[in-house]
Amino acid sequence: MHVHLLQHSPHQNPARITDWLTSMGHSHTVFHLHAGELVPRPGDCDALILLDAPEALATAPPPDWLKAERKVVSRWLDSHKPMLGIGFGAQLIADALGAVVARGTYAELGWHEVTLAPESPFDLPERFQAFMWHRWIFSLPEDAIPLGGSEASPIQGFSWDCGRVMALLCHLEINETGIKSLLAHAELPEGSEKSPYVQARETLLSSPKRSDQLAPLLDRLLSQWLRS
Template structure:
């Protein structure tokens, strides 16, 4: 399979997701619509991934490239091809599906426990630790099923159209290197000083095994997503 990836920041790339694609024999191309690149054609790929990116409101006026990206996501939703959104990408997909996207009550960064929703169609552990970096959240789109929740965020993701479309607030693709790049180049999220769900950089790297444990979770999720009945 060949996948198109939409990236919005040099410091928020596909990380372990790219390694997984290569290990499974899939190819991928990365596009940067925010840098003025022309949107890719869906006919040239088997699946689309929309990566994390800017924080704050989804403002088409301040970010004119967003209109082109929204159109591409809308076409992907109308197609039969798998669509995955992470962080910012999940927000765009949720909004395109009619869900409310807004600022969360508190910022959430570092490692937090996700409790799988009983109705989630994704075969994942009932509880697992995932990396977080967000302030914005989204409501559950109509006809979608919830992934699960964390203490700070009641909805950590969703699936739609028999798992063909998946949106993740949490980051299963994170690696030590990707988190180091994030911390070195991105400002702290607004409200971090007041949130009890913010971890220090020391705490984020205290247990290297956490990054290793993400690998099988990412494998399970991506394998199910690409094998979705509607895909």
């Protein structure tokens, strides 16, 4: 299987995803849309992953590549191929499915607990810690099944069309290098200075190997997704 990954920022990269794809025998291509690379055609791959992006994209005039990407997302929903969105990528999918995408009450940054919804089809523990870096959230699209939620974000993800399409607001793919890159280069989510759900830099870096605990969760999620 060949997978296309659409990257929107140099500091929000695939992290563990590309390692997992390679280990499972899948090939992949990363398209750096923020650097001017063109959005790929849907027929050129077997599955599509939309990565996170700076939240400024949600309010700024959309660049041409984002307009093209939105069209690809809509066409992909009508196909029979797997699509996964993470962070901003999940918001694009939710929007294309007619859900409301808007600022949440609070910014959410750091390690927070996610509780699975009773009807959740995701092969994940009933409760698990995940990494968050967002303010924008989305409602549950029609005919979608929820992943579950955290205290600040009731919908942390969903599946649609029997699991062929998955959207995940939180991050299971991130590693220690990715967290350090975000802290060094990325803008904090809007309202971070006042949110009770934003952890200090020292807290985020206090356990360097904490992100390693996400690896088996990512494996379970990606395996379930591609099996669909």
